[in-house]
Amino acid sequence: xxxxxxxxxxxxxxxxxxxxxxxxxxxxxxxxxxxxxxxxxxxxxxxxxxxxxxxxxxxxxxxxxxxxxxxxxxxxxxxxxxxxxxxxxxxxxxxxxxxxxxxxxxxxxxxxxxxxxxxxxxxxxxxxxxxxxxxxxxxxxxxxxxxxxxxxxxxxxxxxxxxxxxxxxxxxxxxxxxxxxxxxxxxxxxxxxxxxxxxxxxxxxxxxxxxxxxxxxxxxxxxxxxxxxxxxxxxxxxxxxxxxxxxxxxxxxxxxxxxxxxxxxxxxxxxxxxxxxxxxxxxxxxxxxxxxxxxxxxxxxx
Numbered sequence: 001x002x003x004x005x006x007x008x009x010x011x012x013x014x015x016x017x018x019x020x021x022x023x024x025x026x027x028x029x030x031x032x033x034x035x036x037x038x039x040x041x042x043x044x045x046x047x048x049x050x051x052x053x054x055x056x057x058x059x060x061x062x063x064x065x066x067x068x069x070x071x072x073x074x075x076x077x078x079x080x081x082x083x084x085x086x087x088x089x090x091x092x093x094x095x096x097x098x099x100x101x102x103x104x105x106x107x108x109x110x111x112x113x114x115x116x117x118x119x120x121x122x123x124x125x126x127x128x129x130x131x132x133x134x135x136x137x138x139x140x141x142x143x144x145x146x147x148x149x150x151x152x153x154x155x156x157x158x159x160x161x162x163x164x165x166x167x168x169x170x171x172x173x174x175x176x177x178x179x180x181x182x183x184x185x186x187x188x189x190x191x192x193x194x195x196x197x198x199x200x201x202x203x204x205x206x207x208x209x210x211x212x213x214x215x216x217x218x219x220x221x222x223x224x225x226x227x228x229x230x231x232x233x234x235x236x237x238x239x240x241x242x243x244x245x246x247x248x249x250x251x252x253x254x255x256x257x258x259x260x261x262x263x264x265x266x267x268x269x270x271x272x273x274x275x276x277x278x279x280x281x282x283x284x285x286x287x288x289x290x291x292x293x294x295x296x297x298x299x300x301x302x
Contacts, residue, residue: 004072004073004076005036006036006039006040006043007040007069007072007073008026008073009022009026009028009033009036009037009040010036010037010040010048010065010066010069011066011069011070011073012025012026012033013033013037013049013056014049014058014062014066014069015135015136016136017055017056017057018055018056019033019034019037019056025138037049044065046059046061046065047059047061047062048061048062048065048066049062081277081278089120089279090118090120090121090278090279090280090282090283091118091120091121091279091280092120092121092122092278092280093121093122093124094121094122094123094124094140094141094280094281094284095124095125095126095138095139095140095141096123096124096125096126096139096140096141096142096143096284097125097126097127097128097132097134097137097139097141097142097143098125098126098127098142098143099127099128099129099143099144099145100127100128100129100222101129101222101223101224101243102143102145102242102267103125103127103143104127104224105224105242105243106242106292106298107125107143107288110287110288110291110292111123111125113287113291114283114284114287114288117287118280118283118287121280121283121284126139129194129221129222134153134270134271134272135152135272140271140278140280140281141269141270141271141281141284141285142269142270142271143158143267143268143269143270143288144267144268144270145161145240145265145266145267145268146265146266146268152272152273153270153271153272153273154270154271154272154273154277155268155269155270156268156269156270156285156289157266157267157268158266158267158268158269158285158288158289158292159266159267159289159292159293159294159295159296160264160265160266160267160295160296160299161240161242161264161265161266161267162240162241162264162299162302163238163239163240163241163262163263163264163265164238164239164241164244164248164255164258164262164302165201165236165237165238165255165256165257165262166230166236166237166238166239166244166247166248166253166254166255166256167230167233167235167236167237167253167254167256168230168231168232168233168252168253168254169251169254170233171230171233171234171235171236172254172256174233175187175188177256178236178256178257179257180257180260181201181203181210181212181257181260182212184201184212184214184236185213185214187214187216187235187236188216188217188234188235188236189201189214189215189216189235189236189237190216190218190219190220190226190229190230190234190235190236190237191214191215191216191218191219191220191226192219192220192221192223192226192238192239193219193220193221194221197211198219199213199214199215200212200213200214201214201238201262202262202263203257203260203261203262204260204261204262204263205260205261210260216234216235216236217234217235218234218235223239223240223243224243226239227239227243227244227247227253230244230247230253231247231252231253236256237253238262241298241299241302242267242296242298245298245299245301245302248301248302249301249302255302267292267296269284269285269288271285
């Protein structure tokens with residue numbers, strides 16, 4: 001039996017679909033990855049990939065071999081994780097993916113405390129509002145704000161994600177306070193463009209969902225930008241309370257239509273489905289849950 005390094009290189013190539021990307025993920029040179037692949041094919045006496053100038057594809061033999069490699073590498077990783085669990089202290093590099101606003105507003109402070117509590121963990125955090133495939137991108141854990149649907153990932157809820165409609169006292173004084181969602185047609189509504197249906201605000205009623213079409217003069221893919229526009233009196237806004245809670249607490253924003261439920265999602269820690277959760281990931285998830293609290297600190301004064 002040969003060591004697992006060649007299998008790991010081949011698996012990275014198969015997952016990335018590119019020698020260059022595989023080399024980047026493995027922190028190797030492209031030439032080193034190419035040599036490993038050539039030696040593996042020579043040893044097996046079979047071509048595993050079809051090469052061209054832009055990308056590679058697996059041969060029939062390569063597809064079968066990759067399935068075995070993936071299982072073997074997963075077992076090897078599980079074995080190492082089991083040993084690490086027995087060894088105790090969380091350590092190593094932790095790659096974290098998180099959304100931009102929640103990351104800057106809440107994870108930045110949490111990360112400081114986590115780094116002090118676990119000095120042997122090197123945290124590599126990437127903030128983006130774009131969807132990222134954890135496995136393909138090599139992340140250990142991600143923080144996501146949604147109703148979880150991906151069955152290939154394990155999800156643990158860290159906190160609820162409550163949404164409220166808010167406006168500044170000045171805006172409400174000038175334009176009036178809406179009494180029913182149907183009144184929104186007479187108001188300037190600030191639109192979050194990354195929502196599934198940006199021009200529709202959904203309310204839950206006893207008779208079922210009530211979609212309301214809205215429009216306004218400010219649109220953005222960032223909730224903090226929209227919060228500032230709302231504070232300035234530009235219009236009505238539906239935003240998570242983890243973004244607006246300070247402005248609500250200070251009276252700069254006022255909740256409206258609070259008798260109408262706009263639904264909730266959750267703030268989740270998600271990670272790939274593996275048999276053994278590594279100590280570093282477990283430590284990070286537990287720390288965040290304790291840091292946010294129950295209820296989370298941003299909802300305690302609303």
